[in-house]
Amino acid sequence: MTVPKFALTEKPDANRAEVVVIGTFKGDKTVTLAPGAEAVDAAFDGKLAEVLSSLGASGKAEEVVKLPTLGKLPAGVVLAVGLGKPGADGSVGSEQVRRAAGAAARALTGTRRALSTLSTVDLHAAVEGTALGAYVFTEYKSEPGDGPIGAVDFLSPAEGTAKAHKATLKAATAIAEAVVVARDLINTPPNDLFPASFAERAGQLAEAAGLEFEVLDEKALKRKGFGGILGVGGGSSRPPRLVRVRYHGPKPAKKVALVGKGITFDSGGISIKPAANMDHMTSDMSGAAAVLASVLLAAKLRYPLEVTADIPLAENLPSGTSYRPGDVLAMYGGKTVEVLNTDAEGRLVLADAIVRAAEDDPDYLIETSTLTGAQVVSLGNRTAGIMGSDEFRDRVAAIAQATGEGGWPMPLPEELRADLDSRLADLANVTGHRWGGMLAAGIFLREFVADGLPWAHIDIAGPAFNTGGPWGYTGKGGTGVPVRTIAAVLADIAEHG
Ligand code: BES
Ligand code: MN
Ligand code: ZN
Numbered sequence: 001m002t003v004p005k006f007a008l009t010e011k012p013d014a015n016r017a018e019v020v021v022i023g024t025f026k027g028d029k030t031v032t033l034a035p036g037a038e039a040v041d042a043a044f045d046g047k048l049a050e051v052l053s054s055l056g057a058s059g060k061a062e063e064v065v066k067l068p069t070l071g072k073l074p075a076g077v078v079l080a081v082g083l084g085k086p087g088a089d090g091s092v093g094s095e096q097v098r099r100a101a102g103a104a105a106r107a108l109t110g111t112r113r114a115l116s117t118l119s120t121v122d123l124h125a126a127v128e129g130t131a132l133g134a135y136v137f138t139e140y141k142s143e144p145g146d147g148p149i150g151a152v153d154f155l156s157p158a159e160g161t162a163k164a165h166k167a168t169l170k171a172a173t174a175i176a177e178a179v180v181v182a183r184d185l186i187n188t189p190p191n192d193l194f195p196a197s198f199a200e201r202a203g204q205l206a207e208a209a210g211l212e213f214e215v216l217d218e219k220a221l222k223r224k225g226f227g228g229i230l231g232v233g234g235g236s237s238r239p240p241r242l243v244r245v246r247y248h249g250p251k252p253a254k255k256v257a258l259v260g261k262g263i264t265f266d267s268g269g270i271s272i273k274p275a276a277n278m279d280h281m282t283s284d285m286s287g288a289a290a291v292l293a294s295v296l297l298a299a300k301l302r303y304p305l306e307v308t309a310d311i312p313l314a315e316n317l318p319s320g321t322s323y324r325p326g327d328v329l330a331m332y333g334g335k336t337v338e339v340l341n342t343d344a345e346g347r348l349v350l351a352d353a354i355v356r357a358a359e360d361d362p363d364y365l366i367e368t369s370t371l372t373g374a375q376v377v378s379l380g381n382r383t384a385g386i387m388g389s390d391e392f393r394d395r396v397a398a399i400a401q402a403t404g405e406g407g408w409p410m411p412l413p414e415e416l417r418a419d420l421d422s423r424l425a426d427l428a429n430v431t432g433h434r435w436g437g438m439l440a441a442g443i444f445l446r447e448f449v450a451d452g453l454p455w456a457h458i459d460i461a462g463p464a465f466n467t468g469g470p471w472g473y474t475g476k477g478g479t480g481v482p483v484r485t486i487a488a489v490l491a492d493i494a495e496h497g
Pocket of ligand 1: 346
């Protein structure tokens with residue numbers, strides 16, 4: 001899917017728009033108008049807040065109230081969307097704007113063109129929220145129905161130059177497009193998206209962006225000793241792959257390695273999952289989708305970095321050729337792992353890819369994966385668990401919160417390491433108890449991270465895939481988390497090293 005057509009405008013009364021979007025606040029007693037609504041309010045003789053209040057509007061977050069303009073404005077409809085309460089100092093957070101813009105975009109399905117005034121509060125957030133809220137995935141519908149909003153004009157903020165606004169629009173659109181790339185991959189069902197077809201799509205996208213691309217097929221994986229990826233992928237008739245996409249930016253100051261879990265379907269394998277909600281495991285390649293989208297975005301925004309995405313792809317199925325509980329795998333790089341549960345497969349493919357990624361001597365490693373149900377138990381559906389080396393983990397977590405994607409720093413308790421000791425091999429893939437399951441997975445991965453390499457592990461089991469109703473700028477299905485976090489971390493590294 002694509003994002004709507006976006007443009008900037010100086011004129012709030014442009015007559016091209018069918019709908020004008022304004023923001024509202026939840027005031028102490030009544031609804032109030034957000035900045036940007038002045039011209040619309042004037043057309044209503046300064047009584048717009050009163051009119052909205054009489055229609056039951058309160059200004060609470062994501063509330064949508066539509067009213068006809070009856071000729072008072074060129075646009076036929078005003079859509080008032082709630083931003084919630086402003087901060088004590090009157091400030092409005094960018095996530096408030098992003099969610100309001102997303103809720104408005106969802107309510108504009110079937111509209112050809114709208115004018116958004118939310119951009120006068122925060123242009124970047126208004127663009128991201130609008131693009132992501134408008135997203136629908138209709139690839140598999142015979143009758144797609146009303147399409148998303150076709151075009152949006154954003155009212156330019158009063159401060160700043162036209163040139164700066166143009167750059168903001170361009171960057172925010174590129175970021176939203178990257179999220180859409182990830183969402184499309186996640187939403188593609190596993191009968192069509194399997195290791196080879198994912199690799200093929202990655203190759204097309206990389207080529208279109210002029211990036212280096214490499215794919216190892218099952219023969220190459222065998223020759224080079226990728227025992228983790230081969231073990232996990234062995235049960236499927238559709239063999240595994242290891243993809244590498246590299247962007248070499250202008251005068252790169254730092255090298256960043258990205259690794260993303262690409263299990264195109266996770267049945268659990270021989271340690272099979274219960275039937276209920278097993279279909280959600282179509283999203284078990286969300287980390288892979290996010291890092292692929294991120295390296296493409298880094299190229300589009302020409303970050304002065306070298307960014308390499310290493311993407312292990314496998315389908316975890318039970319069959320006569322599956323790996324078994326009890327098997328010992330010889331991992332890439334030489335470590336051995338005893339498999340005690342074939343459903344703890346993500347860490348096995350990631351371990352191979354992490355060792356591979358370190359061969360290029362990166363300055364940072366960011367790995368993301370739908371790795372553990374324990375992440376959802378501990379942090380819920382919307383907050384990623386972020387582990388890794390202390391300093392870089394905290395930096396990534398702070399940035400995750402600033403982007404609005406959310407994420408919280410989590411520890412890697414040393415005592416859990418001994419629980420991964422194996423009777424036979426260097427380590428086992430599970431602890432054999434349920435405690436701290438997200439952290440134990442992080443401890444497992446740590447064994448494969450090069451000494452001294454700053455790294456972050458982002459467990460997105462919950463946030464990657466929305467199994468509930470739409471909210472803010474997030475529809476059902478793939479969310480594209482943590483593309484915006486990775487993009488912001490790359491920008492931060494480009495700026496500060
Ligand atoms: N892909 C799952 C984790 C997952 C669970 C993602 C729920 C999204 C939603 C992963 O491969 C898995 O099965 N993990 C096991 C690990 C366990 C066997 C140690 C889990 O969390 O149950
Ligand atoms: Mn699993
Ligand atoms: Zn999995």
